[in-house]
Amino acid sequence: MVRIVLSGTVGFIGAGNMADALIRGIVGRGILPRERIWATNRSNRPRLLGLKERYGILTTPVKPPLLDASDVLIVAVKPKDMPEVLAEIHGAVRVDQLVISVAAGVPLKAIEGSLRGVPVVRAMPNTSAAVQASVTALASGRSATDDHLRVSTELFRAVGEVLTVPEDIMDVVTALSGSGPAYVYRFIEALIAAGTEMGLTEHLAKQLAVHTLIGAARMLSEPDADSVELRRRVTSPGGTTQAGLTALEERGFASAVKEAVRRAAERAAELAEENS
Ligand SMILES: NC(=O)c1ccc[n+]([C@@H]2O[C@H](COP(=O)([O-])OP(=O)(O)OC[C@H]3O[C@@H](n4cnc5c(N)ncnc54)[C@H](OP(=O)(O)O)[C@@H]3O)[C@@H](O)[C@H]2O)c1
Structure with a gap:
């Protein structure tokens, strides 16, 4: 031992x-x-x-x-x-x-x-x-x-x-938490690009995006935090957040994420096979 x-x-x-x-x-x-x-x-x-x-x-x-x-x-x-x-x-x-x-x-x-x-x-x-x-x-x-x-x-x-x-x-763990930081970085890049295209300076868009991520992550790390409930609380019916979330879902946000994790897991399995 x-x-x-x-x-x-x-x-x-x-x-x-x-x-x-x-x-x-x-x-x-x-x-x-x-x-x-x-x-x-x-x-x-x-x-x-x-x-x-x-x-x-x-x-x-x-x-x-x-x-x-x-x-x-x-x-x-x-x-x-x-x-x-x-x-x-x-x-x-x-x-x-x-x-x-x-x-x-x-x-x-x-x-x-x-x-x-x-x-x-x-x-x-x-x-x-x-x-x-x-x-x-x-x-x-x-x-x-x-x-x-x-x-x-x-x-x-x-x-x-x-x-x-x-x-x-x-392999699934690798696809989710191993590769996960890159998905989050990509999301932040897209938020910054959207803010910049709509008139914010890159510096301001970055500050807003990064601190939004840090704040949301801290909310999620509170005991018993639940992402569904947190999202529900920010989403007033007919409000701005609902309009934004609807656009994300119309463009297949959740299914794109699911496919990202699936393909990363598939690749992890292939690599594990090569390394066996
Ligand atoms: N970095 C991350 O965030 C992260 C996250 C998850 C998993 N990992 C895993 O962690 C492992 C290391 O990643 P890393 O980012 O630390 O890589 P890295 O910065 O490239 O370091 C690799 C180290 O391995 C040494 N090395 C290579 N062959 C060796 C040998 N025969 N004997 C002794 N040392 C040897 C290298 O020495 P020399 O420089 O002298 O060649 C170097 O110090 C990888 O397998 C990666 O999958 C990393």
């Missing part, structure tokens, strides 16, 4: 954007002392040095010291680099360690097939981890226990909310 993470050591294989966000959250929230966090990457030494200077963690250009020291290994490399990493760490990872993969679209079986008997958890955070506002879905592998899941949950809480899901719905 993995040691209690607060007294254990976490090693990051991959020192890019996601590792940076997680390390910032873990150090910032005091989840682990800095000297119990290691990171390594493939070749970008300035990036590794940057992590060391910013967060005071331990870094190494080679994997053996990190593999040796870590109770939990967080593999934060691009999906295409996963086979290389698995080949490098195969045989060196112990069954008393926990491996957490954040590689989007890499199924548990691909990792477990290479690291026999090692507990594995697959994590799907999103890009808002950079501001500690991710929602991360976790799926447990065959050898992962409740303790492993608890440790993984504590680590990913450093960058936002954490939910546990069965792996067979991970």
